[in-house]
Amino acid sequence: MAETATRNQPDQTRAFAALCQLLGDRFTTAEALREQHGRGEAYHAPHLPDAVAFAESTEEVSRIVRICAEHAIPVVPFGVGTSLEGHVAAVRGGISLDLGHMSRVLAVHAEDLDVTVEAGVTRKQLNAHLRDTGLFFPIDPGADATIGGMAATRASGTNAVRYGTMRENVLGLTVVLADGRIIRTGGRARKSAAGYDLTRLFVGSEGTLGVITEITLKLYGIPEAISAAVCSFGSVDDAVRAVIQTIQAGIPVARIELLDELQMQGCIQYSKLEGYPAAPTLFYEFHGSEAGVKEQAEQAMAIAEDCGAEGFQWATRPEDRNRLWQARHDAYYAGLSLRPGAKSWVTDVCVPISALAECIHATREDVAQAGLLAPIVGHVGDGNFHLQMLVDPASPEEMAKAAALNKRLVRRAIAMGGTCTGEHGVGMGKMDSLAEEAGEAIEVMAAIKRTLDPLNILNPGKVVRV
Amino acid sequence: MAETATRNQPDQTRAFAALCQLLGDRFTTAEALREQHGRGEAYHAPHLPDAVAFAESTEEVSRIVRICAEHAIPVVPFGVGTSLEGHVAAVRGGISLDLGHMSRVLAVHAEDLDVTVEAGVTRKQLNAHLRDTGLFFPIDPGADATIGGMAATRASGTNAVRYGTMRENVLGLTVVLADGRIIRTGGRARKSAAGYDLTRLFVGSEGTLGVITEITLKLYGIPEAISAAVCSFGSVDDAVRAVIQTIQAGIPVARIELLDELQMQGCIQYSKLEGYPAAPTLFYEFHGSEAGVKEQAEQAMAIAEDCGAEGFQWATRPEDRNRLWQARHDAYYAGLSLRPGAKSWVTDVCVPISALAECIHATREDVAQAGLLAPIVGHVGDGNFHLQMLVDPASPEEMAKAAALNKRLVRRAIAMGGTCTGEHGVGMGKMDSLAEEAGEAIEVMAAIKRTLDPLNILNPGKVVRV
Structure with a gap:
């Protein structure tokens, strides 16, 4: 099996001519567009594609991939470019x-609580479309990512502790395979025991096994009542202790998010969160009936108080809640603002919740010893947290420190029974980490990749080496 | 790729000698044991294996599979033999x-709500083991199946509407591959974006891609309060209407089960369910806090009354609830008792809930026209129901009628956006149905099978043709 797609200049010339004929001005080699498509949001060096193709239908994606397969041209699927591990870099x-x-909402089945969308629909666009139905789609990575990108990277976000991740919320897919064939996986049934779970094989495959063009998702009724609360703690350890006890008590929080003091400092400045101290802070949200929400909130607050929480602030009005959660979603940009001009090397791990306090504690000590600036924010109800290392990519010394810190963090998480990435994915940034975590299973992943993409044209150089 | 494992008598003789040396009296060709291992619980004709091997560890499974691979001997994994689509037949x-x-509970992590077990642990054994922890494992196919078998067939049961199926509840696996290599997939983190989702590829693969030897599962806190209710309806249509409205209202029922009048008749006789009419009936269960359960029950009962329900009976004492749910779990045997001497051709489909009333209605008309006796019972909160056709396998006419009815049911479900099996799996009984449902995607399944089991020794002749 060839490690790289083998192609030569005449091949590319012929392929590009065919793509140009198919797509007209939706195929371009313009520098500005290539630059825009060559990188995600994080520290990874950009790798520009040789051209950008804009598809408008599954059928067209199929034709594009067929042409590329014929000439062994790599194909890197692209949504809006908000990924964090170099997923879209054309290495x-x-x-x-x-x-x-491809931004059409194809079918809303309100009575079945499902929707089918094209891959280019963003999560905010989807929820705006659903506004009059009383339903919503809960998965919310910080950025306004596309549903296709979210499926491809197995995204999650703040609501995952209650509603699950893309793994649990994708019912079916339309996928274009590496040879251009179009398949449908799953369907609209809530459960199925029919054959291999191809849906979940493609969810999280980061464009390396097929191009996801349509997605059927579960929807949820907008809760009758929602309330949000914020409180701060004397230490991160205390805050994490409150999270662990809340989850272990089985309180069905919809969201429970940790921001450490550095992250809060960034958010207070960036999002004008006045009236909140720059201290370790938990953001909570509760969904349910009026009575249910009240009960959950009382239980959670009692636990928080036992752990030393103070300064409870409630946000029950939608505009207050939205301001709070917008600040949480902007935490990435708020973190960046702590060191103007720096790039963000953001890494995430996920551990069993009993190990969360120890993992975060050890990581903060490690950051301090390395002398880096790195706020922590996390979907701690899942045991998942992010470390946003603010680095100067021009400083080899800083980059080396960040790389070493990242490696230690990943090893720490794996040693605790956790995973090298809870939600950001592998891309090109965590291929070694994945290999370390998976052990012999990496060979099974590689074998599947070789089977489904024998020419290695689908997002080559990502996830797994073949 | 060879359609069948190629082997000859000398190969088998050598392999059996090696297995005998490895396992001693845990390797046997005794007729009685071969017979016991050659069939599940349903109508499928038995296919006896040439021998039975009892493994005691993952390492031993690996050695057994290595020997079989060397001599191209088929390996059919076996738990307790309760599958319904001929999964364990050695065709x-x-x-x-x-x-x-392999029936050890390896590690209970109560604080993380997870447990790791060997494949031979049964669901009842697991819950008995957990009794003192305040935790439970909710997935409950009717039979006391092994966790390994449940993972391999992507089992679900009455609690799936609230807690999900094995798809949602397996965190990680130990799997022996077709060449004897041992891999671990997933882990103990609640979520992960680390590479291809091998866990869910093996869950539901029915022993055709690997032998599952250890499973890490999610656990749940035993609810503070549980209540159960039973009510009957004038027609199945009315009962299904109540289910649909309950789900659409977002009431988090833990269980909502339909038994039609024929099934109730069987249960009343078989399980001595006195005081219940032989009418279409819904069984409900609610889990939560005291206040939450009360609220859910009131909402669900109001909907049921609107749909014409009557004769509400509550079961709040554990012994009454257990009696009720044991009767529900014994529905399969109760159905069988309606026609002494008959075999059960039980089939299941799952459809979007908005299509459930129409699908059940059309199926009941179809059964009446075919002149078959076939009670219906279903996990209707998921859109999943079972048709238990009581047939005389010695009557080619009856078997042909059942086969035709089954095919029409599957096509009806697929046409409604549903699936050919919600939870029983494919085995050898639904290979054509799966091919029909999957379309071109069946080729991807076959390609994966050929890649992971190039000799086609793992449960050959099941799920997908290669």
């Missing part, structure tokens, strides 16, 4: 396949 | 690999 050239024009 | 001979001796 071996080829085309960036932009699905952003 | 191409070889050995039945009995994992029943």
Whole structure:
């Protein structure tokens, strides 16, 4: 099996001519567009594709992939470019396949609590579309990512502790395979024992096994009542202790988020969160009936108080809640603002919740010893947290420190029974970490990749080495 | 790729000698044991393995599979033999690999709500083991199946509407591959974006991609309060209407089960359910806080009354609830008792809930026209129901009628956006149905099977043709 797609210049010329004929001005080699498509939001160096193709239908994606397969041209699927581990970098050239024009909501089945969308629909667009139905889609990575990108990276976010991640919320997919064939996986049934779970094989495969073009998702009724609360703690350890006890008590929190003092400092400045101290802070949200929400909130607050929480602030009005959660969603940019000009090397791990306090504690000590600036924010109800290392990519010394810190963090999480990434994915940034975590199973992943993409044209150089 | 494992008598003789040396009296060709291992619980004709091997550890499973791979001997994993689509039939001979001796609960992590077990632990054994922890494992196929078998068939049961199926509740696996290599998939983190979701690829693969030897499962706190209720309806349509409205209202029922009048008749006789009419009936269960359960029950009962329910009976004492749910779990045997001497051809489909009333209605008309006796019972909160056709396998006419009815049911479900099996799996009984449902995607399943089991020794002749 060839490690790289083998192609030569005449191949590319012929392929590009065919793509140009198929797509007209939706196929471009313009520098500005190639630059825009060559990188996500994090520290990874950009790798520009040789061209960008904008597809408008599954059928068209199929034709594009067929042409690329014929000439062994790499195809890197692209949504809006908010990934954090270099997923969209065209490390071996080829085309960036932009699905952003595929932005139709195809069918809302309100009575079945499901919806089918094209891959380019963003999560905010979907929820705006659903506004009049009384339903919503809960998965919310910080950025306004596309549903296709979220499926491809197995995204989650603040609501995952209650509603699950893309793994639990994708019912079915339309996928274009590496040879251009179109398949449908799953369907609209809530459960199925029919054959291999291809849906979940493609969810999280980061564009390396197929191009996801349509997604059927579970929806949820907007809760009758929602309330949010914020409180601060004397230490991160105390805050994490409150989280652990809340989860172990089985309180069905919809969201429970930790921001350490550095992260809060960033959010207070960036999002004008006045009236909150720059201390370790938990953001809570409760969903349910009026009575249910009240009961949950009382139980959670009692636990928090036992752990030393103070300064409870409630946000029951929608505008107050939205301001709070917008600040939480902007935590990435708020973190960046702590060191103007720096790039963000953001890493995430996920551990069993009993190990969370120890993992965060050890990581903060490690950060301090390394002399780096790195706020922590986390979906701590799942045992998942992010470390946003603010680095100067021009400083080899800083980059080396960050790389070493990242490696130690990943090893710490794996040693605790956790995983090298809870939600950001592997991309090109965590291939070694994945290999370390998976052990012999990495060979099974590689075998599947070779089977489904024998020419290695689908987002090559990501997830797993073949 | 060879359609069948190629082997000859000398190969088998050598393999059996090696297995005998490895396992001693835990390797047997005794007729009685071969018979016991050659069939599940349903109508499928038995296919006896040539021998039965009892494994006691993952390492031993690995050695057994290595020997079989060397000599191209089929390996059919076996738990307790309660599957319904011929999963354990040794259609191409070889050995039945009995994992029943691997019945240790390896680690309970109560604080993380997870447990790791060997494949031969049964669901009742697990819950008995957990009794003092305040935790439970909710997935409950009617039979006391092994956790390994449940993972392999992506089992679910009455609690799936609230707690999900094995798909949602397996965190990680130890799997022996077709060449004897041992891999671990997933882990103890609640979520992960680390590479291809091998865990869910093996869950539901029915022993055709690997032998599952250890499973890490999610656990749940035993609810503070539980209540159960039973009510009957004038028609199945009315009962299904109540279910649909309950789900659409977002009431978090833990269980909502339909038994039609024929099934109730069987249960009343078989399980001595006195005081219940032989009418279409819903069984409900509610889990939560005292106040939450009361609120849920009131909402659900109001909907049921609107749909014409009558004769509400409550079961709040544990012994009454247990009696009720034991009767529900014994519905399969109760159905069988309606026609002494008959075999059960039980089939299940799952549809979007908005199509459930129409699907059940059309199916009941179809049963009446075919002149078959076939009670219906279902996990209707998921859109999943079972049709238990009581047939005389010696009557080719009856078997042909049942086969045709089954095919029409599957097509009806698929046409409604549903699936050919909600929880019983494919086995050898629904391979054509799966191919029909999957379309081109069946080729991807076959390609994965060929990659992970190139000799086609793992449960050959099941799920997908290669």
